[in-house]
Amino acid sequence: MSEPFVFKVNLGGMIDILANHLYSSPDVFIRELLQNGTDAISGRRLSEPEFNEGRITIKVIPEHELTFTDNGTGLTEAEIHQFLAVIGQSSKRDLQTGRILDDYIGRFGIGMLSCFMVTDEIMLRTRSAKDPAHAWEFEGKPDGTYSITPVPPEEVAVGTEIHIRAKKNCEQYFREERICELVRYYGLPLPFPVMMETDGEIYRINEMPQGAGKGILNLGKQIFDTDFLGYIPLESKSGLFSGVAYILPHAVSLHAKTKHRIYLKNMLLTEDGDAILPKWSGFLRCFLNTEKLRPTASRESFYEDELLAQARDELSACISEYLIGLSKRDPELLEQMVQIHFMAIKSMACEDETFFRTFIPFLKFETNMGELSGKELLTRRDVISFTNDINQFHRTSALMLAQGQLLVNACYVYDTALLRMLQEYDDSLILYPLESVTFEDFLEDPGTDAQVAADHLVQTARNCFREFDCNAELKAFSPSQLPVFYLLDDKAETLREINRSKEQADSLFTSMLSAFAEEIQDSRSTLFINWRNPLIQRLAGLDDPEKVRVCLEILYVQALLTGRFPMQGGELALLNDNLIQLIEWGTMG
Numbered sequence: 001m002s003e004p005f006v007f008k009v010n011l012g013g014m015i016d017i018l019a020n021h022l023y024s025s026p027d028v029f030i031r032e033l034l035q036n037g038t039d040a041i042s043g044r045r046l047s048e049p050e051f052n053e054g055r056i057t058i059k060v061i062p063e064h065e066l067t068f069t070d071n072g073t074g075l076t077e078a079e080i081h082q083f084l085a086v087i088g089q090s091s092k093r094d095l096q097t098g099r100i101l102d103d104y105i106g107r108f109g110i111g112m113l114s115c116f117m118v119t120d121e122i123m124l125r126t127r128s129a130k131d132p133a134h135a136w137e138f139e140g141k142p143d144g145t146y147s148i149t150p151v152p153p154e155e156v157a158v159g160t161e162i163h164i165r166a167k168k169n170c171e172q173y174f175r176e177e178r179i180c181e182l183v184r185y186y187g188l189p190l191p192f193p194v195m196m197e198t199d200g201e202i203y204r205i206n207e208m209p210q211g212a213g214k215g216i217l218n219l220g221k222q223i224f225d226t227d228f229l230g231y232i233p234l235e236s237k238s239g240l241f242s243g244v245a246y247i248l249p250h251a252v253s254l255h256a257k258t259k260h261r262i263y264l265k266n267m268l269l270t271e272d273g274d275a276i277l278p279k280w281s282g283f284l285r286c287f288l289n290t291e292k293l294r295p296t297a298s299r300e301s302f303y304e305d306e307l308l309a310q311a312r313d314e315l316s317a318c319i320s321e322y323l324i325g326l327s328k329r330d331p332e333l334l335e336q337m338v339q340i341h342f343m344a345i346k347s348m349a350c351e352d353e354t355f356f357r358t359f360i361p362f363l364k365f366e367t368n369m370g371e372l373s374g375k376e377l378l379t380r381r382d383v384i385s386f387t388n389d390i391n392q393f394h395r396t397s398a399l400m401l402a403q404g405q406l407l408v409n410a411c412y413v414y415d416t417a418l419l420r421m422l423q424e425y426d427d428s429l430i431l432y433p434l435e436s437v438t439f440e441d442f443l444e445d446p447g448t449d450a451q452v453a454a455d456h457l458v459q460t461a462r463n464c465f466r467e468f469d470c471n472a473e474l475k476a477f478s479p480s481q482l483p484v485f486y487l488l489d490d491k492a493e494t495l496r497e498i499n500r501s502k503e504q505a506d507s508l509f510t511s512m513l514s515a516f517a518e519e520i521q522d523s524r525s526t527l528f529i530n531w532r533n534p535l536i537q538r539l540a541g542l543d544d545p546e547k548v549r550v551c552l553e554i555l556y557v558q559a560l561l562t563g564r565f566p567m568q569g570g571e572l573a574l575l576n577d578n579l580i581q582l583i584e585w586g587t588m589g
Contacts, residue, residue, distance in 0.1 A: 026117040027173055031186040031299075033068045033162065035267050036112065038190060040072020040160060044129055047073065054192040057202075058183070064166035064174040071159040074128035080138050080148055084112060084124070116142045118173050119164040126160040127153055180205050186268040188223070188261075189289055220246040223261055224285050229340070230333055232322045234288060240311045243288035245281070245319060251340050252282050254347065260286040264295055264302075275302050278316040280348050283341035320348065324358045338362040346414040349421075356421055363418065366409040368397035374418075377408075378426055386410040386419055387434035395563035396434065399485060402478035403442050407434065439487055443475035446531035450474065454531065454540040461527060461552050468571065470556075471526045480532040486559035488525035527556055547585075550578045 034056065041054035059067045075083070115122050120142060127135040135156040140146040166174045173179075176198050183194050183205045194206045209218040220228045224246065232245040252258070258281075259271040266289055273286060276293075293311060294303035302308050326334040338345050338359065346363060349356040361375035377384065385400065386408040387393050393409040400407045410416040423431045446454075454474050461472035470486075477485065529536055535551075542548055557575040560567060 026114075026170065027178075027182055029114040029118055029173070030179065030182040031268065032112070032114040034183065034187045034190070034194070035299075037068065037070030037072060037160070038187070038265070038267065040070050040074070041192060043073035044071075044158075047129060055195065056190075056192070057195045057197055058179060058205075059197040060174065060176045060179065064171045065163070066174055066179070067161055067163045069157075069159065069161040071157060073130070074159050075126045075136070076128045076131050077134070077136055077148060077150075079128070080126070080136060084138060084140065084146070112140075115162070115164055118166060118170040120167045121165070123163040124160060125151065125156050125163075127156040127158050129158050132158055187266065189263055189266045191266060216244055217246075220244065220285070220287070223287055224259075226285070228285070229337065232284070232319055234286070234315065234318050236311070236314050236318070238310070238314065240292055240307070240314060241288055241290040243286060245284040245286045245288075247337060247341075248283050248285065249340070251343075254280070254282050254343055256282055258282050258285065260288065262286065263289040264293060264299070265289075265291055267299075269295055269299060270301050272301065275304070276308065276312050276315060278312070278319070280344050280351070281319065283337075283344045284319070320352060320355055323348075324354060327358050334359075335362050338364075343413065346418060350414050350417050353421075356418075357425065360418070360422060360425070365415060365419075366412070368393075368401045368405075368407040368409075372408075374422060377422060378429065380406065381428070381430075382406065383430045383432060384408060384419075385432050385434050385437055386416070388416050389434075391564045392434055395486075395565075396437075396439070398479060398482060399439065399442060399477065400437075402482075405437075443477045443485075443528055446474055446476040450476070450531045454529070454536070457536070457540045457548065457552075458529065460545065460548055461529065461556075464549055464552055465527060465556060468556075468568070469525060471524075473526055473528055474531055475528045476531045477528070478532070480530065480534075483530055483533040483535050484555045484559045485528045485530065486525070486556075486563050486565070487528065491524070527559060550581050554578050554582075 037056045041056075044051050045054070053071070055071055057069045059069070061067065112122065122138075122140045124138040124140075125135065126138070133153055135151045135153040137149045137151050138146060139149075173182075176196065180196055183196075187194060188206050188208060190206055193204050195202055196205050209215045209222065216231055217228060220226065220231060226246070227249060228246040229249045230247045232247065234241060234243045234245055236242065258273065260273040260277070261268060262270050262273060262276065273281065276288075277284075277286060290311065293308055294305065295301070296303055323334070323337075326337075342363065345359055349359045349363065359374075361373060361378075363374045364371050365374070365377065382404075384406050387396075388411045390409065390411045393407065393411065397407055408415070408419065410419055419431060423429050451474060458472050458474050465472060531537065539548055539551055553574045557567075557571055560571060
C-alpha cells in the first residue's frame with residue numbers, strides 16, 4: 001500500500017487567489033474584519049447571555065496604520081494555532097459535527113488572510129473570555145510564518161485587537177474617510193456601535209436614522225443618495241428577511257443593472273439583487289437583511305438552494321401585496337407610480353391576475369383618440385381595434401378616427417398581452433386585431449356623376465403610378481381633409497421591400513431579389529382618391545394635364561410619407577422633380 005502524503009498550501013499563491021480571483025476588491029478586508037469582530041461579539045453573547053455591550057473600535061494612526069478592536073470572545077493560544085494558522089478552519093464551525101453555527105457570519109476560515117492584500121504583516125493581540133488570565137500576541141506574514149508570544153493580561157482587554165500597516169500602493173484604504181465609507185457600506189445595520197477614534201476624538205460610524213415614515217426615507221437618502229417617491233416595508237412571514245424597498249422617483253429601463261444593499265446577518269453581501277429579487281423590480285432599490293440564507297465562499301452572492309427560492313417567492317409576494325393595497329390606501333401614489341414605472345407595472349400585470357385586476361384601471365394605452373386608461377377602455381361598448389405594427393397605426397389612425405373607430409397602438413411591450421387579458425377580464429369587450437378590419441367598408445362609392453367628372457383624373461393617376469405597381473380608384477371617405485389614402489396588401493408590401501432592397505444591392509443579390517419578386521403573384525396596392533376633398537374636386541376640373549400629373553404625383557408621395565412606407569428611388573425623384581416644377585411655374589408667373 002502506497003504511503004499517503006499531505007497537501008501543502010502556498011500562502012503567497014492563496015493570497016493572490018483572494019486578491020485577484022475570489023474578492024472583487026482589496027477593500028473587502030474591512031468587511032472581513034467587521035465580520036470577524038461581529039462573530040466574536042456573537043460568540044461572547046452565546047457564552048455570556050447577559051453581555052450586551054458589544055462594540056468595535058477602529059483607530060486610524062498617522063502614516064497609514066490602523067487598529068481594529070472588538071470586545072468579543074477573544075482567542076486562547078490553542079485557538080490561535082487552530083483557527084488563525086489553518087486555512088479553511090473556522091472558529092464558527094462546531095468541531096464535533098462540522099456544522100456552521102447559525103449565530104455566525106463567517107464560514108470558511110479565510111477572512112483574516114484578506115488583510116494580506118493591503119499589508120505585509122498582521123499583529124494581533126487577544127485575550128479570551130474563556131481564559132482571561134492569559135493574553136497573547138500573534139504576528140503573521142504572507143510567507144506563512146507566524147509567532148505567538150504571551151503578554152501581560154492586564155495590557156489587553158477581553159477581545160481582539162488587530163494592528164496592520166499599509167503596504168505600498170494600499171495607503172488609500174487606511175484613510176479615515178475611506179474607512180468610514182466602507183464601514184457604512186458593509187456594516188451599516190450592525191446592531192452594536194462601530195466607533196472611529198482619531199486625533200483624540202471618537203464617534204459612531206454606523207448610526208442609522210430613527211423612526212418610521214420620514215426616518216425611513218432619510219435612511220434611503222443616506223444609502224442611495226436619492227429622494228425616493230415612497231417605500232415598501234419588506235417583512236417575510238417565515239422570518240427569511242426584513243427591510244425596505246424604495247420606489248424610484250424616475251423611470252428606469254427594465255434591463256438596467258440596479259444596485260441594492262443586501263445584507264446577511266447585518267453584513268453586506270451584495271449589491272446585485274438578481275438572485276433574490278423579482279425580475280420586474282428594477283424600479284426599486286432594496287435595503288434588505290436576511291439571517292438564514294447561505295452565502296457563497298466569496299460572500300458576494302447567495303448559494304442557490306430551496307431556501308433562496310422561497311425567499312425569492314416571498315419577496316415577490318411582499319412587494320405585490322403592498323402595491324395592490326395602495327389602490328385603497330393611497331391611490332394617488334399608485335397612479336403616480338404607474339405613470340413613472342408603467343413598464344415594470346405592465347410586466348407584473350402580465351404575470352399575475354390579481355395584480356392585473358388592481359392595476360389595469362390605471363394603465364395607459366396610446367390610441368387614435370388620445371391616451372386612454374384601462375378603465376376608459378372597459379367602459380366602451382363599441383368595437384376596439386388594435387395593432388402591434390407602429391406603421392400600421394400611423395397609416396390608418398386618421399381614417400379610422402373619422403369613422404369613429406377606436407384603434408389602440410399595441411406595439412409597445414406587454415400591450416397586446418394586456419389587451420387580451422382585458423378581453424378575458426370583461427367578455428363584453430369587443431376587441432379585434434387591425435387585420436380583421438376591412439378598410440374598403442370605410443370607402444364609399446361617390447356616385448355616377450362624380451365618376452364621370454373625375455374619370456380623366458383617375459385615368460391620369462393610373463398611368464402615372466403604373467410603374468410603381470399601384471392602381472388608382474375614386475372613392476368618398478372621411479376625413480375630407482385627406483385627399484388620398486394608400487392601401488396595400490401583405491404581398492404588395494413585401495414587393496415594395498424587395499424593390500427597395502434591389503436599389504441598394506450588388507448584382508448578385510439583385511438577381512436573387514428579382515427571383516423572389518417574380519414569385520409574388522396577385523399583389524395589390526391602391527391609391528384611393530377622395531372625392532370629398534376640395535383639392536381633388538379642383539384637380540378634376542383643371543384643364544391642364546401637366547399640372548394635374550404633377551399634383552397627383554406629389555399627393556402619391558405624400559400618401560407614402562404619411563403611411564411611413566419605405567421610399568423607392570423613383571418615388572423620391574417624383575417628389576424632387578415635381579417640387580422643382582412647381583417652383584418654376586411660380587417663377588414664371
